[in-house]
Amino acid sequence: MNIFRFINSKDIREYLRELQHQFTVPEAAFLIYMSRTVPLKEKFDAWQEIINTMPDCSLEERPNMKALPSFHQFLKDYMALQKKMLAGFYQQEKAVYTIEFYEKELGKKDWVDLGLYFPDYQTAVSNLTENWLEDDVEKIRITKHYFADGAAKQEKELWIETDRQLNVLSLGEKDCLSDSEIDTAITFEGMWFPFPTPFHRGDILVNQRNPESPIVLQDISVWGQEELLRNRFSEDDPFVKNAEKRLERCQRYGDTSDMNYCAYYLSADRTGEYHLCSEVFWSYLDLERYEKPLEGEAKILSVAAGGIQPDRQKRADIELVCNAVRLFIQEEQCRKLRKWMEEIYTKESLEALGMVKKCMGDKRYEDGERNI
Numbered sequence: 001m002n003i004f005r006f007i008n009s010k011d012i013r014e015y016l017r018e019l020q021h022q023f024t025v026p027e028a029a030f031l032i033y034m035s036r037t038v039p040l041k042e043k044f045d046a047w048q049e050i051i052n053t054m055p056d057c058s059l060e061e062r063p064n065m066k067a068l069p070s071f072h073q074f075l076k077d078y079m080a081l082q083k084k085m086l087a088g089f090y091q092q093e094k095a096v097y098t099i100e101f102y103e104k105e106l107g108k109k110d111w112v113d114l115g116l117y118f119p120d121y122q123t124a125v126s127n128l129t130e131n132w133l134e135d136d137v138e139k140i141r142i143t144k145h146y147f148a149d150g151a152a153k154q155e156k157e158l159w160i161e162t163d164r165q166l167n168v169l170s171l172g173e174k175d176c177l178s179d180s181e182i183d184t185a186i187t188f189e190g191m192w193f194p195f196p197t198p199f200h201r202g203d204i205l206v207n208q209r210n211p212e213s214p215i216v217l218q219d220i221s222v223w224g225q226e227e228l229l230r231n232r233f234s235e236d237d238p239f240v241k242n243a244e245k246r247l248e249r250c251q252r253y254g255d256t257s258d259m260n261y262c263a264y265y266l267s268a269d270r271t272g273e274y275h276l277c278s279e280v281f282w283s284y285l286d287l288e289r290y291e292k293p294l295e296g297e298a299k300i301l302s303v304a305a306g307g308i309q310p311d312r313q314k315r316a317d318i319e320l321v322c323n324a325v326r327l328f329i330q331e332e333q334c335r336k337l338r339k340w341m342e343e344i345y346t347k348e349s350l351e352a353l354g355m356v357k358k359c360m361g362d363k364r365y366e367d368g369e370r371n372i
Contacts, residue, residue, distance in 0.1 A: 001049050003028045006035040008208055011288045015198035025054045025071050033188040034285060039167035047075045064255045065190025066183050081184050085171050089158045090121055095146045097124040102139040111141055137164060192254030194222035201231035202309035204301055206290040214290040215263035216304045259283045264304045266297055276304055276325055300328045
């Protein structure tokens with residue numbers, strides 16, 4: 001079975017393919033679960049193939065996962081629950097449906113509610129396809145809201161997320177499952193796996209969930225002491241000394257929230273000035289190389305990368321990095337201020353201050369060159 005196609009990151013996918021990585025049954029099932037683009041029906045087929053062709057195994061209890069005496073039986077129970085939820089979602093009963101869009105618009109990171117209510121799923125879909133399915137829509141969420149006899153809105157909800165072709169990608173619920181069903185539904189979230197990745201400290205990457213925001217990688221949570229040292233962390237650093245204990249703890253107690261990474265990123269304050277910040281993000285399986293040129297403030301990231309890259313001979317001194325970051329920030333502020341002034345003031349006013357070439361036929365002016 002081709003498990004690689006379920007891996008979200010194209011770089012991790014190709015790296016594991018080159019390594020000819022052999023997946024365990026839990027690893028394969030987990031990667032199928034984590035895929036954000038493969039339709040749920042194809043996931044069912046893939047999980048069934050695991051049951052049919054791969055040996056059964058067991059997993060011990062973890063803080064956020066019940067013990068699994070038979071992984072095959074868990075997959076059967078999980079698929080049965082998903083199909084039960086899907087049937088409940090489509091069933092006609094006292095409920096209304098709403099629609100949300102996830103758009104491709106630059107910088108958008110959330111769902112947009114259509115603001116309309118529909119009496120059943122089919123009516124909702126018909127209205128969606130006839131009036132609202134525009135080119136910038138990437139994903140769709142349709143939610144079923146249950147009502148009690150007194151027409152008071154209840155907390156119970158079922159929802160599906162689909163692609164543009166309305167193929168169901170995933171299911172969600174609120175207050176619709178029993179305690180034992182909840183345990184089954186969240187089982188994958190209680191797992192943790194250290195998959196190999198092709199990335200290094202100082203790489204300029206992007207998280208697929210936020211593809212227009214490049215970051216500079218500092219470390220990945222699955223790196224052990226040896227990998228941290230290869231990335232030129234100091235052997236005296238407590239973070240390095242405790243690496244193996246952290247990995248052992250994650251192997252026994254970790255869940256998907258621990259499959260994270262630390263990175264530098266740019267953040268603007270209220271004045272619009274950018275600052276270089278660091279934070280822990282989720283999930284390292286969504287990381288890919290950033291292939292676009294860095295422009296504007298984003299050039300700061302290349303400076304930050306130069307200060308932490310593994311090759312010590314190419315690594316810049318920390319004071320040079322700090323000064324270069326400050327220089328890039330100020331240069332970009334000046335560029336934006338000049339652009340703003342050129343938009344609101346007349347050419348003659350700026351010429352009087354010596355801010356533009358007086359000879360407007362000067363080719364350097366026409367090419368965009370300016371003098372302060």
